[in-house]
Amino acid sequence: MSRTREVTLCSLYSLPVVFVGIKPPELKKTISPFALNFQLGNFADICIEYCDSVDQNLQMVEKGTSLLKKMEISVAEAEKRTGKNAVNMQETYTVYLIETRPVDAASEGTNPVPDSLWRRYSEFEQLRNYLLVTYPFLVVPPLPEKRAEFVWHKLSADNMDPDFVERRRVGLENFLLRVASHPDLSTDKIFYSFLTEENGWKETVFETGFQAKADSRLKALNATFRVKNPDKRFAEMKHYGDELQSVISQLLRVRARAADRLYGVYKVHGNYGRVFSEWSAIEKEMGDGLQSAGHHMDAYAASVDDILEEEEHYADQLKEYLFYADALRAVCRKHELTQYELEMAAQDLTSKKQQREELATGTIRTFSLKGMTSKLFGQETPEQREAKLKMLETQIEEGEELVKERNGECEEFVKSAWVDIERFKEQKDHDLREALISYAIMQISMCKKGIQVWNNAKECFSKM
Amino acid sequence: MSGSVVDNTVSSGNSSAAIPTDISGQILDLDEDDDLEVFSKDTTLTDGSSFNASMQTSPASMINQYKFEEDADTKDIFVTVDNPESHVTAIETYITYRVMTKTTRSEFDSSEFEVRRRYQDFLWLKGRLEEAHPTLIVHPLPEKFVVKGMVERFNEDFIETRRRALHRFLNKIAEHPIFSSSEDFKIFLTAASGELTSHKKQGPGFLSRMGDTVKAVAAAVRGVRNRPQEFTEMQEYVEAFSQKISSLDKVTQRIVREQKEYLEELKECGPTYALWSQSEEELAEPLKNVAGCVDRCCKETEEQVKNLSDQLIPVLHEYVLCADTLKAVLRRRDNIQADFEAKTEALATKKADRDTMRDDLDKAEDRLEWANNALKSDWTRWQKVMRTDLRSAFVDTAERNVSYYEKCLAVWESFLHSQRTDAEGNGKVDFS
Numbered sequence: 001m002s003r004t005r006e007v008t009l010c011s012l013y014s015l016p017v018v019f020v021g022i023k024p025p026e027l028k029k030t031i032s033p034f035a036l037n038f039q040l041g042n043f044a045d046i047c048i049e050y051c052d053s054v055d056q057n058l059q060m061v062e063k064g065t066s067l068l069k070k071m072e073i074s075v076a077e078a079e080k081r082t083g084k085n086a087v088n089m090q091e092t093y094t095v096y097l098i099e100t101r102p103v104d105a106a107s108e109g110t111n112p113v114p115d116s117l118w119r120r121y122s123e124f125e126q127l128r129n130y131l132l133v134t135y136p137f138l139v140v141p142p143l144p145e146k147r148a149e150f151v152w153h154k155l156s157a158d159n160m161d162p163d164f165v166e167r168r169r170v171g172l173e174n175f176l177l178r179v180a181s182h183p184d185l186s187t188d189k190i191f192y193s194f195l196t197e198e199n200g201w202k203e204t205v206f207e208t209g210f211q212a213k214a215d216s217r218l219k220a221l222n223a224t225f226r227v228k229n230p231d232k233r234f235a236e237m238k239h240y241g242d243e244l245q246s247v248i249s250q251l252l253r254v255r256a257r258a259a260d261r262l263y264g265v266y267k268v269h270g271n272y273g274r275v276f277s278e279w280s281a282i283e284k285e286m287g288d289g290l291q292s293a294g295h296h297m298d299a300y301a302a303s304v305d306d307i308l309e310e311e312e313h314y315a316d317q318l319k320e321y322l323f324y325a326d327a328l329r330a331v332c333r334k335h336e337l338t339q340y341e342l343e344m345a346a347q348d349l350t351s352k353k354q355q356r357e358e359l360a361t362g363t364i365r366t367f368s369l370k371g372m373t374s375k376l377f378g379q380e381t382p383e384q385r386e387a388k389l390k391m392l393e394t395q396i397e398e399g400e401e402l403v404k405e406r407n408g409e410c411e412e413f414v415k416s417a418w419v420d421i422e423r424f425k426e427q428k429d430h431d432l433r434e435a436l437i438s439y440a441i442m443q444i445s446m447c448k449k450g451i452q453v454w455n456n457a458k459e460c461f462s463k464m
Numbered sequence: 465m466s467g468s469v470v471d472n473t474v475s476s477g478n479s480s481a482a483i484p485t486d487i488s489g490q491i492l493d494l495d496e497d498d499d500l501e502v503f504s505k506d507t508t509l510t511d512g513s514s515f516n517a518s519m520q521t522s523p524a525s526m527i528n529q530y531k532f533e534e535d536a537d538t539k540d541i542f543v544t545v546d547n548p549e550s551h552v553t554a555i556e557t558y559i560t561y562r563v564m565t566k567t568t569r570s571e572f573d574s575s576e577f578e579v580r581r582r583y584q585d586f587l588w589l590k591g592r593l594e595e596a597h598p599t600l601i602v603h604p605l606p607e608k609f610v611v612k613g614m615v616e617r618f619n620e621d622f623i624e625t626r627r628r629a630l631h632r633f634l635n636k637i638a639e640h641p642i643f644s645s646s647e648d649f650k651i652f653l654t655a656a657s658g659e660l661t662s663h664k665k666q667g668p669g670f671l672s673r674m675g676d677t678v679k680a681v682a683a684a685v686r687g688v689r690n691r692p693q694e695f696t697e698m699q700e701y702v703e704a705f706s707q708k709i710s711s712l713d714k715v716t717q718r719i720v721r722e723q724k725e726y727l728e729e730l731k732e733c734g735p736t737y738a739l740w741s742q743s744e745e746e747l748a749e750p751l752k753n754v755a756g757c758v759d760r761c762c763k764e765t766e767e768q769v770k771n772l773s774d775q776l777i778p779v780l781h782e783y784v785l786c787a788d789t790l791k792a793v794l795r796r797r798d799n800i801q802a803d804f805e806a807k808t809e810a811l812a813t814k815k816a817d818r819d820t821m822r823d824d825l826d827k828a829e830d831r832l833e834w835a836n837n838a839l840k841s842d843w844t845r846w847q848k849v850m851r852t853d854l855r856s857a858f859v860d861t862a863e864r865n866v867s868y869y870e871k872c873l874a875v876w877e878s879f880l881h882s883q884r885t886d887a888e889g890n891g892k893v894d895f896s
Contacts, residue, residue, distance in 0.1 A: 240743055247740040254732045261726035268722055271715040279708040282701055286851055293858070429746040436750050437883055440757070443876045450869035458862035464855040 067186040068177075072101045073195060075173035076116070078165050094165055095120050096172055100195050117198035121146070124172060127194050130205055131185060133213040136334045137417040138185065139424040141178035142323030144171025150252040150315065152260035167316060174320070184420075221333050227340050231414055237421060238332035245325040248318050255315060259308050270301030289464035296457040303453065307446050314442065317435040321428060328424065331417050338413050342406040349399035356392045359385060541567040541638050543653065545631035548623050549580075558582050561627055563634065565653045571645075577654045583608075585652065586630055588664055592648040593637070598796040599839040601846045602643070603636035604785030605629070629778060636849075642842075688798040689805055692836070698843065699794050706787035713780040716772065723769045727762065734758040749886070753879055760875045768868040772861065779857040783850065790846075793839065800835045804828040 077097040085091045101114035124143055131140050148164050158164065176195070179185045190208065193201050276294030280287040547562035565577040586605055593602050606629035637643045651663050734755045741751035807825045814821065 243743040244740075247736065247743065251733070251736045251740065254729060254736055258726060258729035258733060261722060261729050264722040265719065265726055268715060268719050271718075272712070275708055275711045275715060279705075279712075282704045282708070286855075289855075429744075432747055433750055433883070436754050437880065439754070440876045440879045440883075443757075443761075444873055444880070447869040447873035447876070451866050451873070454862045454865040454869065458859055458866065461855060461858040461862055464851065464858070 065181050065183060065186040067180050067192070068103075070103055071195075072099075072103055072114075073173075073176050073180055074099050075169050075176065078169045079118070080160070092160070093120055094160070094168075096169055098176070098195060115196065117196075119194070121168070121172075123194075123202070124175065126202075126205060127191065128175075129214045130190055130208065130210040131179070131188065132330070133210050133217050134188070134190075134208075135184065136217070137331060137413050138182070138420045139324065139327045139331055140185070141175055141182070142320060142327055143175055144168050144316070145319060145323070150256045150319075152256040152263070167312065171316065171320075183423075220337055221330060225336075225340050227336050228343055230336055230339055233418065234332045234335045234414075238329055238336075241325045241329035241332065245322060245329075248322040248325065252315060252318055252322070255311070259311060263304055263308060266301050266304035266307075268301075269297050273298035273301065286464045289460050289462070293457050293460035293464075296453050296460060300450075300453045300457075303449050307442070307449070310442050310445075314435060314439050317431070317438075321432060324424070324428065328421070331421065335413060335417060338406070338410050342403070342410045345399065345402045345406045349396065349403050352392060352396050352399055356389065356396060359389055359392065539639075540569055541565065541644065543631075543634045543638050545627055545634060548627055551582075558584075559623060561630060563653060571650065572654065574654075579654065579660075580657065581652070581660075583626070583630075585660065586633065589637075589648055589652045590633075593643055593646060596646065596648075597642060597838065598800070599793055599835040600640075600642060600842045601786075601789060601793055603633050603640075604782055604789055605633055606782075607785070625774075625778060628774075629782065632782070639849075641845075688802045691798065691801065694840070695794065695797065695836075699791075702787060702790045702794065706784070706791070709780060709783045709787055713777070713784050716777055716780055720769055720772050720777070723765065723772070727765050727769065730758065730762050730765065734762065750883060753882060757875045757879050761872050764868055764871045764875075768864065771864050775864070776857055776861045779853060783854065786846075786850070797835050797839055800828075800832050804832045 075096050076099045079095050079097070080092060081095050082090060082092045095118040097116050097118055099114040099116045121143075128140060128143055131138075144167070147159065148161075179191055185191065190201075190205055193204060197204070273294040273296075276290045276297065280290035280294070283290065542565070544564045545561050546564075548559050549562075550557060550559050560580040560582045563577075563579050563581050565572075567575060567577075583605075590602055590605055593600075606626045637646075637649055643649060651660060655663060737751050737755035737758060741748040741755065744751060804825070807821065807828045811818070811821045811825050
């Protein structure tokens, strides 16, 4: 599949508005969930067209990551491969072609062959896991879904289905561009070598030891613990993440069912086409009108395929934020964990200090087995007490260090995480607003098609 | 429309050239040709209310003055059916409809009439017209009970659908050149309830009807030998037409079903967007807006479905019933021919009663010719009406669909507009 260049246009929020013509259907194939497109109809007012992946780079450049300033990234193709897996069994899988190209070359007008390498979905997963453990305070962009969910009857749930593969290709490209446009993530070396080093990347990433961290992270995130003083903002964010996940899931479910039904409505009209055609055969004067009306009914029935394909892109945009909600919750959870560990260290320190005080003053304020046993079996010798005190002192010192460290970690975490959460909020508001606009535009396009078909049909009917 | 009114009583034995073989051509020319004889409106001759097997009248005189349905200027009778009311008696509960007539026809005593009629009365009228004119095409009545869908006879939608169909039925009768001058029709439109009841009782006796039915069955069993090609073609057409129109009826009903299910799902979308807006700040407004748009589209979809159910489906359904009527008409024609053929054979073989048999044969021949001609011209007429009805039903449907999409389009365009205005308001874009 050739990579198409689409006309570059503006963003609602930055560059001036430009008119373009209607996109031919094939170009729509390269739309990523990140980009929005719609057709220009006979709008009385200015219609804004949103960018494709090329212009996406432009947008990102506006945001100024140095990575994107120097290279263009895309996931250009997908291919099926067969090979032996870990247990020596034949398996079929899909690989995706990552292409990178220096930015200057494109603008100079020369078109050098891009650098490229093939990666499987599992490698993308490894990359993301690495990023998750390395940057736990960042809302890491999500991957497209592993398995097709929220399908309606015509959509395949099969991972090998070409439509699914195509949508996944677009989603993977989107993922790479999101990472590449993130101020922090874009500077990561492992990410860079993921894009540029075909061989040896797996070893390199393994050497970082991320896998072990990933496992313990997962365990920690799933553990239950109670935090005494969570940061209110994070608690609210986590709650928001939950709500977002729930409402988007619901929306996707409802939308999929509605799409299924709409498909049925349109397709049944195809039967009109068939019956009109048969009927026209027995009529003399009515024949022509019926026959041509029948053709329009067939066209109407066929038009739903394109309509629903476009709607899938909208669903993909929603899905991205469904998964983003998960990433957001992970950051909040990590904060809780950090906070919890701080609180544990502080608690431990307090108790140690109390023990020291008791030992020093000889009063027992806290119940301890040692205390009781010493009461029962006699006091310790002064030397023993001295030794104990000394040990406690060391522990307290270490404890204070730990608390200071953890406190620092916590503050660091809160600071950087909150910055990224703010960035994420802005991105989400922008993207989802544009998604809603593109949905409206899709509905408009569908209505226009309907108007056209039924006007044509009406003309044919009046010739009956 | 002018023409000399001639009192023309033609005896049944006279099979002269006064009986045109194809009347339809004459009907069309009547407007332009003043010399053409217009037969009298002598009601004793054309009274279809008494079934007279030995037809004293000529076929041509049966078809008295024509009013062309296409010519609106000459429409001189207007009938409406409305105002359903339920009546409760000790034995039963039933619905009556108000039937209002406005007319300038001289055979009516007054220019306005208002009566109440129940479904049974319509059935009676239809039966009478069919008896009097076995090979003319009577527009179908709505069915006794609705098979699919609604169950209750007293359901509001059912009553309304029936009312509309009854209205159409009476109008089709009023527009029919022969039926509209039927005495039974006149009585139906004008008589008080008591009068109507007694008139109904005057109909041909049960026995005479029995006799005719037996004859008809006997004829059917015999079958027809030499059916003219054009009637065979008609039958083939009716078969095919019946299939096609039934399919269209089914397809349309299926569309309505699918639309209703789509609507059910769509109704959940709006509230979901609204729910989402509650968790958001910046996005709250556009989300609420989208929720509103989806809800408005829901309302439009609901109306569109209702229109389809109320407008297109009843018309298609009526023509399904029409196809059955046509089949019955063709059968009756066949029976009349079979009867004639049987009598011809009898005359050839039997030796006794030759005079009476020849008499019978002549009458049967007349009846056949009259039946064939009546059918042929009414067939042409029916085809025109069918074409008009179905064409306007489909054009109407297409128009409504266009209107539906236009309304939804406006809803979404207003959303876009509001988003753009918002962006301008936030100072983010300059659209000048």
